[in-house]
Amino acid sequence: MSALLALHDIQTAYGLSRVLFGISLEIAAGECVCLLGRNGVGKTTTMRSIMGLTRPSAGRVVWKGGDIAGWPPHRVARAGIGLVPEDRRVFAELTVWENLDVAQRACRRPGPWNVQRVYEVFPKLRELADRQAGFLSGGEQQMLTIGRTLMCNPELLLLDEPSEGLAPLVVDRLLEQVGELKQQGLTILLAEQGVDFSLRLADRVYVLEKGTVRHSGPASELREDAVLRDRLLAL
């Protein structure tokens, strides 16, 4: 199996404080892989390292066979990796439509996504097209952030804690929508603290602890084995 994205022994630090102590993982095309773990274990940092927002001090980030560690984020985005950050902040001063339009112009990456197709996945955004993005609800902002990332036609979507801070009903809808993206063949790397959202979507999981991979395996294993789940994820 040749992976779409592979991390080889990534080590990342913010100044003097080291966060990742050698993370290795692989994602094949079409897969949905989940990074599970509590707050502060390095899920966000792993995503930032892939995206080039925080440069790993050691290790390789291999995208379609080439090392992209150290590339500036805009180059990583144009290579086909899209990040939906956990703070899901939209460009508050622009309208919903402008948010999407700006992303398309920024990236200029050809592909199937355009404003109409984003509206088909998130019909709510069509109604809100002329609304200033800063006035949207949390769930609507999350949809817009995902839509904005899709406008760049990514092959791999990095979703950082998409369910955080959203009402259960909104999370359910979001789950459906992300599931639909997966159906359409998009490769997804998901970071989550809770097992509910992630285990319903993921094919495989990596459980992180203190900046290392503690466990990796198929999601079904964790879904079925409550003892294992408790052992790995107990607070």
Next chain:
Amino acid sequence: MINRIPWVLVIFLVALWVPWYGSRFYTFLATDIAILALFALSLNLLLGYTGLVSFGHAAYFGIGAYTSAILMKTHGMPFAVSFPAAGLMAAAFALVFGYFCVRLTKIYFAMLTLAFAQIVWAICFKWNDVTGGEQGMPNVPYPDMSWMAAIPGLGGLRLGDQFYLLVLVLVALAVAALRRIVSSPFGRMLTVIRENPERAEFIGINVRRYQLAAFAVAGFFAGLAGALFGIFNRGVFPDFAYWTKSAEVLIMTILGGMGHFWGPAVGAMVLTLLNQQITSYTEYWPLILGSILVILLFGFPGGIVGALVAAGRRLTRRGNA
């Protein structure tokens, strides 16, 4: 209802009529305001739209002024050549200086813009053969405006009044161009960068390149303003590029309100009028200016236009209720 009146057009027409008011002083003031308004608006492309604090914007004003003056006075070139050349020269310098500045962020960016501006000032101050050094370049000629006589009603005007009309039209065109730029997709990219450069970067925007483009465009318009100011001032001097000039335009922009397109123009007008009024009463203008800034920064952080827009909104809301 207030929104339906085309305010910009009204103000332009009122401004056009200033020469027929007959006072040399009012024409002088209006010319000053129009040129400084363009200068402040050009800075706001960086400050208000891209989120870059430049402490050295006067460098490009000065480069424009010297370029135009040298071409017109030393080489006898017509204004139609020297004016665009001033903008292009300023933009070229902004491109070179900006290349280094956008590699830094925040206060380091600001300090580097200041450093480059001081270098420009020092060169103007010392390069006697070309810039006239400390003495500057007095007696920059007026452009040839004899063609204006062909337009009915303009032939009898004083040279200063004719030049004012030329300035007004050129500034209006430049401001219209700036307005187009900020509302274009390019302008939206700049807004996105100001809101959050990191987020802009990972949706695929080459942030530095856009910042550099904004820096060069702002330099271009500052250069145009400088060219006009050199002629208006009847001479070009090193202090055009001095840091106090950079501070002055920064104050105008913040006073008027950098969150609104027209804010800096209003700031330029208010600061110029206040300066004229207050210096006729007291020599302590800096004291008054300082006090105004303190009140403004604490009471009206959105500047004059920001405060007016907020008040207007409150009124309409009450009207609707």
